Structure formats: C-alpha cells, structure tokens
Amino acid sequence: MSDTLLEVKNLSVSIEEGPILHDVNLTINKGETHVLMGPNGAGKSTLGNTLMGNPVYHVTGGQILFNGEDITNATVDKRARLGMFMSFQNPLEVPGLSVESFIRNAMRQRTGKPVKIMQFKEQLESTMDLLQMDASYADRDLNVGFSGGEKKKAEILQMLMLNPSFAILDETDSGLDVDAVRTVSQGIEEYHKRSDGALLIITHSTKILESLDVDYTHVLVKGSLVTTGGADLVEKINDEGFEKYLEEEEKA
Amino acid sequence: MAEQREGMTVNRLPSLTWNRLGVNFAKIFDDEIPASDAEAAFSARNDDQVARGARATEEAQTFADSMSDGVRREAYVAAKRSIYQGQHFATGLGHDFTDYMNANVPETYVYTVEENDHPDKPIVLNWDFGKGAKALAQQVIHVKKNAEATFLMTYTSEKNAEGLGMFETRVILEEGATLHLMKVNLLGEGFVLADDSAAVVRDGAHFDYLSVMLGAARTYAGCYADQCGKGAMFTVDTGYMAEKDHLVDINYVAAQRGKKTQSKINVKGSLRDTAKKVFRGTIDFRKGTKGSTGDEQEDVLLLSPRVTNKTVPVILTEEEDVDGRHGATIGNLSEDILFYLETRGLDADAAEMLMTRGRLAGVAHRIPDQDTVDRIDAFIEEAFGNND
Numbered sequence: 335m336s337d338t339l340l341e342v343k344n345l346s347v348s349i350e351e352g353p354i355l356h357d358v359n360l361t362i363n364k365g366e367t368h369v370l371m372g373p374n375g376a377g378k379s380t381l382g383n384t385l386m387g388n389p390v391y392h393v394t395g396g397q398i399l400f401n402g403e404d405i406t407n408a409t410v411d412k413r414a415r416l417g418m419f420m421s422f423q424n425p426l427e428v429p430g431l432s433v434e435s436f437i438r439n440a441m442r443q444r445t446g447k448p449v450k451i452m453q454f455k456e457q458l459e460s461t462m463d464l465l466q467m468d469a470s471y472a473d474r475d476l477n478v479g480f481s482g483g484e485k486k487k488a489e490i491l492q493m494l495m496l497n498p499s500f501a502i503l504d505e506t507d508s509g510l511d512v513d514a515v516r517t518v519s520q521g522i523e524e525y526h527k528r529s530d531g532a533l534l535i536i537t538h539s540t541k542i543l544e545s546l547d548v549d550y551t552h553v554l555v556k557g558s559l560v561t562t563g564g565a566d567l568v569e570k571i572n573d574e575g576f577e578k579y580l581e582e583e584e585k586a
Numbered sequence: 587m588a589e590q591r592e593g594m595t596v597n598r599l600p601s602l603t604w605n606r607l608g609v610n611f612a613k614i615f616d617d618e619i620p621a622s623d624a625e626a627a628f629s630a631r632n633d634d635q636v637a638r639g640a641r642a643t644e645e646a647q648t649f650a651d652s653m654s655d656g657v658r659r660e661a662y663v664a665a666k667r668s669i670y671q672g673q674h675f676a677t678g679l680g681h682d683f684t685d686y687m688n689a690n691v692p693e694t695y696v697y698t699v700e701e702n703d704h705p706d707k708p709i710v711l712n713w714d715f716g717k718g719a720k721a722l723a724q725q726v727i728h729v730k731k732n733a734e735a736t737f738l739m740t741y742t743s744e745k746n747a748e749g750l751g752m753f754e755t756r757v758i759l760e761e762g763a764t765l766h767l768m769k770v771n772l773l774g775e776g777f778v779l780a781d782d783s784a785a786v787v788r789d790g791a792h793f794d795y796l797s798v799m800l801g802a803a804r805t806y807a808g809c810y811a812d813q814c815g816k817g818a819m820f821t822v823d824t825g826y827m828a829e830k831d832h833l834v835d836i837n838y839v840a841a842q843r844g845k846k847t848q849s850k851i852n853v854k855g856s857l858r859d860t861a862k863k864v865f866r867g868t869i870d871f872r873k874g875t876k877g878s879t880g881d882e883q884e885d886v887l888l889l890s891p892r893v894t895n896k897t898v899p900v901i902l903t904e905e906e907d908v909d910g911r912h913g914a915t916i917g918n919l920s921e922d923i924l925f926y927l928e929t930r931g932l933d934a935d936a937a938e939m940l941m942t943r944g945r946l947a948g949v950a951h952r953i954p955d956q957d958t959v960d961r962i963d964a965f966i967e968e969a970f971g972n973n974d
Contacts, residue, residue: 386929389921410928411936419929426926429917430854430887431944439940440930475944492930 337363338402339500339532340385345396347377347384347557353394354380355557362500365530367546369537369568372554373576378536379423381554382502385534386420387413400500415444419498421489423505428476433488434458436476437495444496461494464524466517483514490521494528501525502534507542519545540568555583592616594682596780596806597837600868601900609864609898611680612806612835619778622749626713626721626741635705636735637698643687643724646694650675650726653758654786654812675756677784678808678837684782687724687754694724697737699763701730708736708768708954713751715743715773720750727755729763729791736766738955741773741781743801745968748776751802755783759791761815766794768953772965773801775830780806789815789844798950799826799834799855800965808837813847813875822851825949827942828861828893829969837866838882842875842908851882854949856942858889864896869910871903878905884914887945889938939970 340362347355354377362368372378384391385398387410398406405413428436437458441449462469465487477485486506493501503522507515519542525531526546535542543565551567553560553576560579561567593615602610641649651674673681699705713721721741729735741751751773757765771779779802785793799805805828811820820840828834840849851867869880886895899912919941927937943966950962 388925409933410925411931411933414929414931422926422929426923428923428926428941429915430885430941432947435944435947436927436930436940439936440927440932443933443936444931496930 339364339400341399342385343397343399345384345398346394347380348392348394349390353557354391355384357396358559360552360559362532362534364499365532366549367526367533367535369535369543369548369551370554371537371551371568371571373580376554377557378554379504382420382504382534382536385502386410386418411443417499418502419493419496419500420502421486421493421504421506423508425477425485425489427478429478431476432473433476433491434472437492440492440496458495461491465491465521467491482509483511486510486514486518487521490518494521494525497529498531499529500532500534502536504536505538506535507537507539512541515541518542522546540572543568553579555579558583593618594686596679596683597808597835597866598680599837599866599898599900600839600870601902603898607896609866609896612864614778614780614806618804620748620750620776622718622720624719626715626719626749626751628721628723629712629714631710632705632707633697633709633711635707636703636709637700639696640693641696643691643694646696646724646726647688649696650756650758653728675784675786676810676812676839676841677754677756677782678810678839679754679780679782679806680808683780684754687722687752691722691724694726696726696728699727699729699733699735701733703730703733703735705735708738710738710740710955712740712742715741715747715749715751715777717744718747718749718774718776719743722752724754725756726758727765727767728758729760729765731760732762734764736768736954738768738770738953738958740770740958741779742961743772743774743777745774746776747774751777751779751781753781757783757785757793759785759787759793761789762791763788764792764794766796768796769798770953770958770962771799771801771805772961775801775803777802778804781808783809785811785820787811787813787815787818787820790817791815792819792821794821795823796949796952797824798946798953798962799824800962800969802832804833804835806835810839811841811849813840813842813849814844816844816846818844818847820849822853823949823952824853824855825946826853826855826863827946827966827969828855828857828863830859830861832861834861834863836864839868839870840880841870841872842878842880843872844875846877847875848878849880853883854885854945856887856889856945857893857895858938860890860892862894864898866898866900867912868900868902869912871901871905871908871910873904875905876907878908880908880910882912885945886914886916887941888916888918935970939967942966942970
C-alpha cells in the first residue's frame, strides 16, 4: 500500500482579482510533517484553503489527490470526512452552537456512527485538560468571546477530537504568547502520538516548530513553490529571510 | 367585488402601528381551518398529583373571571386606547378566540394545586393527532398559595398529517405560587394550531412560560400575564423553527401592574425556505408599577433570503420608575461560517440543523421530560434530513 497521502499536481489557483498560485507540486506521505513558509501575500493560506475546498478559490489547473482519490472538485465536507482538517488562522465565532455539541456532531458526521456520550465526554474533558482549557468552555458558544489564544486552542481541541489523517495548521501560532505556543505545540505532538497523522504547518515563525520533528520545509514566493528542503531550511530562512528567494523569483 | 373572507382576529398588538406593516393583528380565516371529524387522543401522566376535574365551560369561565379583577382593569385601558378591546381574563390570542372556544368547548378541565404543595413530577398532558384529527380544549390551572408545579402540554402527530388544534390555558397564581407551563408543538405539516395562554400573577408569584414550536403549517401563539401582585414575575422562553411556507405568529404581553414586578421574555428561532414569522412582544408598565423591570430579547437565524421576519418589540409605560429593555439579534449562516463548519465534516443541511438545534437547545433542555426533549431533537433532525 502506498504511503502517499496527499499529491498536489501542477496546481494553479485564482480568485476574482486574478491568479494566486502557479503550478504548485507537493507530495505529503502519511505521518510526515511539512512546513510551508513564505513572505506575506505569497499564497500560503490560499494553498491551505484550496486543499480544503474553500469555494472562494478557483482551481484553474492541476489536480489534488488524497489517498489516491481525485478530490479537486470534491465538496468541503467530503474532504473533511475523508480525513482532512484545517485549523483556521482566524477561527470564526459561531453564536448558538456550543463547543461540545459542535464537536460531537462533527464526529458523528465524519464517522456516520452515533457517538457514545459518556466516552465522548471523558475524551473531551481529558483533551481540554491537556490543552489547559477550562472545562466550562465545552458549554460555551463556539469561539464567542474567546481570546485569540483560546480560539487557537479550540482549533487544536477539534483536531485532537476529530483525529484527521491530514491537518493543515494555518498560522496557528500567530498572535500567541510563549505559554500558549507551548500548549498548542503539546497538542500537535499529542496528535502525532495518537494518530501518526500528517501535517502541513503554515507559519511565519519557528517557535511552534521547536518541539516538532519537521520532515520537509517548502518556501512559497509569489504563488510558486521555489524550494524544498529539510528541517535545516527553517533555520536558514530564520537567519537569511526570504529576500534571496524573492530576488530569484523576480529574475525568473 | 371580492367576497369578504370570514375569520377571527387574534394576536392583536396592544398598541397599534401602521397597518401597512401587517403586524397589528393576525387573522385565522375560516377557509384555512382544516376539516377533520376525528378527535385527537388525549392522555395524561402524573396528573394524579393534583386535583382535577371537568367543569362546564361557562362555570369554569365564571370561576376564572372571579379570580381576576379584569373588568375594571381592562375597561380602564380600553378607555385610554381606542384600539384596545377589553377582555375580562385577558389572553394573548384575545377575545375573538376566547369567544370561539367558549362557544365550541362544552367542558373545561380545572386543575388545582393545593396550598404549599410541590408535586415533584411534571404533569404531562398529550394530544396525539395521529394521522390527522382535531382538538379543542380549555384548561384552568389554579395554583394556590406557595405551591409550585410544572405542566407540560404536548401536541403530536405523524409528519404529513393535517388537522386543527385549539387550546386555551388560563392560569391563576395565588400569593407566592409558581407555575412552569410548557407547551410543545410537534405537529405535522398540515396543521393549524392556535395556542392561547393567560395568567393572573399575584404577590410574589411567578408565571414561567416555555414554548417550543416546531410543527404545523400555521401556528398562532399568544400569552398574556396580568402581573397584578407586588413582586409578580413573568418569564418566557420560546424556541421556534419554521420552514417551507409555514407561519409562526406570536403575541406576548406582560401587563405589569404591581410594584416591583419583573418580566423577562426570550424568543429564539430559525426560519428557512419561504417561512414567515411575526413576533409581537409588549412590556406594558401600568400606572402604579413602581420599581419594575422588563426585558425582551429575540434571536433569529435566517437560513434563506426568502423568509419573512417581522419583530415588534413594544414598551408602554405610565410610570417613570421602571426599567424596560429590548434587543434583537438577527443573523444568517454566512458563507464563512458554513465553510468553517463544513471543514469539520458537516454538510450544509447538517450545519443548518446544528445552528437551529443550538438555538433551541437552551429552551428545550429546560423541559423536565427526557422523552419530550428527545422528540424535539429528532423532530429538528428529521426536518433538515428529509427536506424533500
């Protein structure tokens, strides 16, 4: 059986205002951790959103395969049920829907099976404990009145409960203080431990990567993947920035 | 010339506004009332905890009227407001409906909760309309001093059934008494339901009214609390869901007359397809109701651009030393939120169902009868799962 989980082939993406991604190729195997870096406006979130099927972004060329299945035109909920997940850069507030009810229903939708309530509550409680979330958040409306850090923790909570085989973390560490980054990192480690799931981490900073074993690092500049390396590429970019890649892209 | 349609006027707004807004009252037209000869099957649980018995409607009406000082009070208001039509024991749906019920319901059930009594189980009254039937029923619930009880009235039928339900519940709350009156509409798509409630709330008494309206093609619900006692309290928790071309028409009135009375009205619901809702909520601070507070809040989820959502919050006051508030939250399921929910595996129907159920959960889960709570959940799920 193939280890390939996600294959992006020659993917080009546009929005109404014009093209954003050009001919992107990316392969992610089961259990791997990939990091996607790039300057502001490079198209990192666009790639994450397109993989997840956000209708705002239009695929103008190429293919997305997940577990060998062509999902280029699949609905968002279908992708999620196949095992994909995205942690949002700015998680939305959803009044009238409690955290607990949302996660329980999402679990049921993904599996198609009823969720055993006691087992679910225990799992939710222990996962919230791991993320240092107060138990009262389970009854609160999803993200409503949550601080930035609490919203990001709620995203990781959902990831751990839904247990996807592939998770895109879009700037999950942005706007967090050191303690919150540490807690979120613990959550990501736990995700690896529980499911050996694959990750695509979109980030500006490297704090969140300190406790993770990164397999590949990709650099996206002006909508094109300009280079791919190992974990050491993160350090290199940290020291040198993106200027070199920007210049090369301009020459090209 | 077009023929005049006959019908009764219900849910009259205590203070009229522009007619063109179409909210001053509702009409139940005779030709909209489904014909059905079969009678709904009535059953009761835990009703042996209280004294009960059928009385001639005229006798029950006289008894209820004697427990209020309605004639004097409503004549006073009617003299001041030309549009107002005085009603002895004022109800939400109004006098046309009461007259109709008095003329068509020969017997009224009178339930009495004795002084200081606290029945520990809810008294559950169910009308099962099965494949289609009608029911016209009146109740008087008399809760004596310092007693407390819960009455749960449920209306059920098969999904595609049609029929007619007309209910009128009058409540007398003596000093320090509390009644939790809960009404749940789980009727099929072809029903007309008119569900009227009214209470006289004396010193330190609390009328706690809860209503869940999920079924029926046309639902008319009214509730009027005459808070005549000092410190009388009136609380409302309502959750509704309307789909297709269904109508939910609501009229709640808190007539605050005693000193230091409180009213709190919360209405939550969702509308989709071409459904229509009118909510009239009136906090009426009458002369002498010093130190009273009133608050009405509404939260509506609009799931289609074709729905009609009308809200009429009214605060009337003849006193200065009062605090009246109202607020409304009207929102839709934006594409951003839908995308967010879909990334967790929910399709659009499931997302809308969850948002609707979330809004109603706070109301439904107050019902102390798990079977009814489960049926509410199942009803909502079915409505979104089988929208064919």
